[in-house]
Amino acid sequence: MNDLIRFDHVTLGYRRRAVLRELRFAIGAGEFFGIVGANGSGKTTILRALLGILRPLSGNVLARVEPGESESLPDGGWFDLCASPGALRFGYVPQRGFLDDIYPLRVFDITMMGRYGALGFLARPGARDRQLVEQSLAHVGLAELAGRRYADLSGGQKQRVLIARALASEARVLVLDEPTDGMDIEGRCGILDLICRLRTELGVTVVFVTHHLNELSNAAQRLLLLHEGTMQIGTADEILTSAVLERVYGVPVRVEQFDGKRVVLT
Amino acid sequence: MNKLLEMLQQDFMLRTLAGTGIVALLCSYLGVFIVLRRAVFVGAALSQVSSFGVALALFLCGCWGGAAHGELPWLAHPMALILTVGAALLFAAQPRERRLPRETIIGVAYAAAGALTILVVAVSAGAEAQVVNLLFGNVLTISDTGIVGLGVLALLIGGTHAAFFKEFLFVSFDPDMAQALGLRARWWNALLFLTIGLTVAFTIRVAGALVVFSFLVLPAATALLLRGTMRMTCVVAMLVGVLSSAGGIAVSYVADLPSGPAIVCVNAGLLALAGLWRAR
Ligand SMILES: Nc1ncnc2c1ncn2[C@@H]1O[C@H](COP(=O)(O)OP(=O)(O)OP(=O)(O)O)[C@@H](O)[C@H]1O
Ligand SMILES: [Mg+2]
Numbered sequence: 418m419n420d421l422i423r424f425d426h427v428t429l430g431y432r433r434r435a436v437l438r439e440l441r442f443a444i445g446a447g448e449f450f451g452i453v454g455a456n457g458s459g460k461t462t463i464l465r466a467l468l469g470i471l472r473p474l475s476g477n478v479l480a481r482v483e484p485g486e487s488e489s490l491p492d493g494g495w496f497d498l499c500a501s502p503g504a505l506r507f508g509y510v511p512q513r514g515f516l517d518d519i520y521p522l523r524v525f526d527i528t529m530m531g532r533y534g535a536l537g538f539l540a541r542p543g544a545r546d547r548q549l550v551e552q553s554l555a556h557v558g559l560a561e562l563a564g565r566r567y568a569d570l571s572g573g574q575k576q577r578v579l580i581a582r583a584l585a586s587e588a589r590v591l592v593l594d595e596p597t598d599g600m601d602i603e604g605r606c607g608i609l610d611l612i613c614r615l616r617t618e619l620g621v622t623v624v625f626v627t628h629h630l631n632e633l634s635n636a637a638q639r640l641l642l643l644h645e646g647t648m649q650i651g652t653a654d655e656i657l658t659s660a661v662l663e664r665v666y667g668v669p670v671r672v673e674q675f676d677g678k679r680v681v682l683t
Numbered sequence: 684m685n686k687l688l689e690m691l692q693q694d695f696m697l698r699t700l701a702g703t704g705i706v707a708l709l710c711s712y713l714g715v716f717i718v719l720r721r722a723v724f725v726g727a728a729l730s731q732v733s734s735f736g737v738a739l740a741l742f743l744c745g746c747w748g749g750a751a752h753g754e755l756p757w758l759a760h761p762m763a764l765i766l767t768v769g770a771a772l773l774f775a776a777q778p779r780e781r782r783l784p785r786e787t788i789i790g791v792a793y794a795a796a797g798a799l800t801i802l803v804v805a806v807s808a809g810a811e812a813q814v815v816n817l818l819f820g821n822v823l824t825i826s827d828t829g830i831v832g833l834g835v836l837a838l839l840i841g842g843t844h845a846a847f848f849k850e851f852l853f854v855s856f857d858p859d860m861a862q863a864l865g866l867r868a869r870w871w872n873a874l875l876f877l878t879i880g881l882t883v884a885f886t887i888r889v890a891g892a893l894v895v896f897s898f899l900v901l902p903a904a905t906a907l908l909l910r911g912t913m914r915m916t917c918v919v920a921m922l923v924g925v926l927s928s929a930g931g932i933a934v935s936y937v938a939d940l941p942s943g944p945a946i947v948c949v950n951a952g953l954l955a956l957a958g959l960w961r962a963r
Contacts, residue, residue, distance in 0.1 A: 468863040503865015511859060520719055520856050521907060521916045533853050534864025539846055566910070586864060 420481070421446040421590070421622055422467065422505075423495065427476035429462050435474060436462050442641060442650050444590075444624060449616055451633035451653075452626045454643030460626045461512060463641075464592055467624065468507050469498040480505045503534055505590065508583020508621075510576070512594040518568040524578050525563040528554055531585030546585075553584040557611060573604040580611065590622045591615070597632065609636055630657075634679040657681060690936045702825040703894075703928040703946065705833040706886040709840055710898035711924030713879050715917050718903040720855050722785060725774055725876075726899035728793040729883040730892035732770040735796040735803070736763030738814050742807040759813075764884045770796075771880025775872045825889055836885050840878050851875045852913065894943045898924055901950040908957040923953050 420443040427440040437459045444450045454460050465471035466478050479495040482505060496504065508531065531553070532546040542550075554560050557577040562570070567578060576596050583591050593612065597605040613636055616623050627633055633640065633653075640656045642649040644665045649656060656662075657679055662670040671682045690696045717725055737759045744756035770792055774785060804811050844851065850871045853861045858868040886895050906919035931946030938945075 465859070468859065470859055470862050502862060502867070507863040509860045509863045511857070515859075516857055517719070517721070519721075519907070521911060521913050522856070523912060526913060527856075530849075530853055530857065530860065531864075533849055533861070534866065536849075538850055582860070592863075 419446045420444070421448075422481075422498075423479045424466075425477045425479055427466065427478055428474045429459065429466050429471065430474050433474065437643070437646070437648070440476070440648065444622060445639075447616070447620055447622055449613070449623045449625065449636055449638045451637030451640045452624065452643065453628065453630050453633060453640060455628060458643040458645070460628075460643060461594055463643075464509075464594055464624070464626060467498070467592060468509055469502045472499050506534070506586055506588045508580075508586050508588030508591045510579040510583055510591070510593040510596050513572065513576070513596075513598045515594075516579075520567070522567050523563070524554065524559060524565050524567055524570070524581075525550060527567050527578055528563075528581045528585050531582040531588075534586060549587070550581075550585050553581040554578075556584055556615065557581045573600050573608070576600070576604075576608060577611075580608075580615075584615065584619075588621060590624060592624045594626045595628065596625070597627065605632065612636070630662075630681045634681055653679070686937045687933055690933065696932070696936065698825050698827065698830055699942070700929060700932055701830055702833055702889050703932060703942075704925050705830075705837050706890045706895065707898055707902075707924035707928040708921050709837055709882050710886060710895055711902035711920040712844070712917055713840075713882055714899040714901075714903035714924075715906065715920050716851065716855060716875065717879065717899055718907065722774070722789065723900050724786065724789045724793065725771070725879065726883060726896040727892075728774070728789045728796070729767050729770055729880060730887050730895060731793050731796040731800070733763045733767045733884055733887050734814050734892070735800045736766040738800045738803040738807070739766075741813060742803045745807040760888070763888075764881075767884035768877060768880040771876040771883070772873055775876030776869075829889060833885065833889060836881065840882055843874070843878055847871070847874070891943050894946055897947040897950050898928075901947075901954050902927070905950075905954045905957045908954070908961045910961075923950070927953055 422444040424440045424442050428435050428438045429440065430436045440463070452460050452463060462471065466473055469478070478498045480498050481495050498505065528550045529542055529546065532542055532549065536542065536546065551560065551563070554563055557580050559574065559577050559581060562574065567575065570578065580591075580593070580596070591612070596612075597608050600608070609632065612623055612625065615621060625633060625637065634657055635653075637653055639650065639652050642656055642661075642665055647665070649661060649665055651661075657672050659670050659672050662672070662681065666683075668683055673680050673682060714726075717723055740756050740758035740762040743762075744758055773792070774789055800814060804814055850861075850866060851874075854866060854868045854871040855875070858872070861871070862868045883895060883899075886898075890898075902920040902923040903916075905923045906916045909916075909919055911919060927949040928946050931949040932942050934940065934949065935942035935945035
């Protein structure tokens, strides 16, 4: 697997106070990459650095585009994400409750925002943009709700709209911040299945953040585990063992198999 | 009715209608962004800063012994403009690691500018009437050049927003996603607030702080109650603004009342109607 994004000795924090130190890992092209950690462990902070929104206190977050994909960037070379925003197309699904409901926006309008980066200013959405938006809404099963007001949707439906918006941007990387937070079992499985399906169908890279280890224990190929300033990274097989988890969390942990699926028990 | 016809035959009333109409269009439109961003006190704080600019100019010119009594010194408008635009840009900044919420910064600016205005006025002779005049404005004294100036401003602001509406909406609604898609959210925000600052600085001279503030809040609130799309909300807000400015001026002419407060009351009346319609 080719690496798409690389954290190179990155220290992240706010106002010179470091939250995470010396991060060193890579995310592969087309990979399902999970980030798991407790509240306040720095999951959203990592995503912000990934999106080029938060400048690292030190180190670089680098990315690579395919040869020929961008005119302004070196073919196959690494470039700094903060310095060239938008060069690698990210689809960001923010943490729940992050967007304000008072905006009089319809589902269609919000999904169309995914096109704004590619449109450039002064341009208006054209037929292809509308088609992409409709396709993306169909992908997440919201085609009939395109004309509804975003504020009137349920939490799970809102989450789907934001995923559709990310798809509409023709994102190479889907970045999801606790997309299933506060959803019922059905909604959770629905979203997770949707993401897995999109990854196989469209070949997008997925970076999925959650604070439930079990949610990703079967979907993610690799996991980044954050716990009180320390981090563990590895394939799902390496990380999801009672030895590693007990060392990280300091409580007895058992990892069981049911029907070929991993379950973490504490 | 006769009195209304009579009103339309008077030059100064036509100028007033045109002037407040433009102010209403601009402020009601920008008000949609201001209300959606939950920053309605931007309007109040900017008008306070603007009057501080005038007071400061009066004081400085008084020190140099330049100003004739009863006339605004040349420095007044540039000073008010610079301070207002500067404050608007300050309110636009939203560093990720903000120590104080934006509302607080706006509140501090409001209180500080208000207090400083009073202090500066207290030490400059004859400044009080000028500042009071500025705060309450007088739509009845607008000149032809004033109308032309407002027209130019409207073209400038209208053109900017026609070109960049989607960027302004995007960075207001979801700055993080906007940035992830390569938009420089900080600059778009600054440009949006620059248009707000310019508009407040210029329209306050015509309509006064109270009327401008009410146009920045009430028509947008009325339009949002009607729950249309984003574009419809903007159009409805502008219609409501123009309607209440014309209605307010007519009421004030017929009943011989001050025009500014009449405009605000018509505005509030329309908001109440929309609220009733919503609640039915
Ligand atoms: N804007 C900010 N300014 C200062 N400190 C911040 C800011 N945002 C987050 N932090 C700090 O950074 C640390 C990590 O926060 P972050 O939001 O990344 O956590 P998280 O893992 O996403 O948590 P959650 O599960 O609650 O979303 C926390 O200790 C928090 O206090
Ligand atoms: Mg978070």
